[in-house]
Amino acid sequence: MMSEAEVPDLEPLRAWFASYCGSFRSPDPEQQRNFDLKEKHTRNVCLAARRIAQGESPRFCMLAEVAAVCHDLGRFPQFRDFHTFKDSDSLNHAHLSAQVVKEHALLDFLPRQERETVEIAVRLHNVFEVPAGLPPETGKLLRLLRDADKLDIWRVFIEYFQAPEEERASAAGLGFPDIPECAPEVLGAVRSGKLVHLSGLRSLNDFKLLQVSWIYDINFVSTLRLIRERRVLEQFAAILPDDDAVLEALARVREYLDRRLDDSTRNL
Numbered sequence: 001m002m003s004e005a006e007v008p009d010l011e012p013l014r015a016w017f018a019s020y021c022g023s024f025r026s027p028d029p030e031q032q033r034n035f036d037l038k039e040k041h042t043r044n045v046c047l048a049a050r051r052i053a054q055g056e057s058p059r060f061c062m063l064a065e066v067a068a069v070c071h072d073l074g075r076f077p078q079f080r081d082f083h084t085f086k087d088s089d090s091l092n093h094a095h096l097s098a099q100v101v102k103e104h105a106l107l108d109f110l111p112r113q114e115r116e117t118v119e120i121a122v123r124l125h126n127v128f129e130v131p132a133g134l135p136p137e138t139g140k141l142l143r144l145l146r147d148a149d150k151l152d153i154w155r156v157f158i159e160y161f162q163a164p165e166e167e168r169a170s171a172a173g174l175g176f177p178d179i180p181e182c183a184p185e186v187l188g189a190v191r192s193g194k195l196v197h198l199s200g201l202r203s204l205n206d207f208k209l210l211q212v213s214w215i216y217d218i219n220f221v222s223t224l225r226l227i228r229e230r231r232v233l234e235q236f237a238a239i240l241p242d243d244d245a246v247l248e249a250l251a252r253v254r255e256y257l258d259r260r261l262d263d264s265t266r267n268l
């Protein structure tokens with residue numbers, strides 16, 4: 001491994017990413033909105049990854065940004081070829097991203113061990129749960145990438161509902177119907193402190209609750225602070241049905257968030 005003093009300049013990787021995004025430009029405004037969505041998302045995940053990694057070693061901060069740049073590269077060919085961001089209707093976008101990374105030799109500037117760490121983080125960033133048995137540095141990078149990804153997916157989804165329908169990126173809602181109901185099993189999972197499975201969703205409201213449940217899967221205290229600072233729960237409450245079952249589920253998530261943050265303060 002290189003020493004901390006030899007942290008490489010990532011400007012060539014950033015420039016490559018800009019060129020890669022440009023290669024998918026489309027004359028169709030609806031298609032271009034979806035490509036723009038993923039370009040902005042990746043840039044924001046890079047910012048979030050650097051912010052979450054503050055206080056870690058310069059080397060780890062660098063790897064966090066590299067993983068963030070690479071994590072959604074597969075979204076571009078996925079939408080071009082299948083016109084969806086729903087993996088179950090196309091391909092696993094994380095595996096596709098790892099494939100793009102290898103095809104373009106993007107990590108050749110890193111030592112082998114760090115290349116493998118980033119490749120695993122990219123390939124596994126969308127799994128339901130982080131698998132056991134990963135090397136410590138790999139597990140840490142994967143957890144940070146998942147946190148950074150969630151922070152910006154929340155922004156994307158909230159902005160989706162705030163935008164006029166004709167300006168929305170069509171694939172952001174994954175094709176779920178916009179009906180008022182919430183599935184009882186989805187509400188039950190959130191109330192029980194569990195992550196919601198994508199396979200059990202019936203509506204956009206269920207998809208919103210799935211994203212709320214991600215708070216149970218946050219790894220870094222700095223991410224939890226950003227969730228509170230950005231009023232993520234309050235913003236989801238504003239776009240969910242105002243009924244007792246939903247309010248109870250949101251209250252359970254808030255209790256969890258407050259408890260995690262209180263525990264982190266006591267442990268300082």
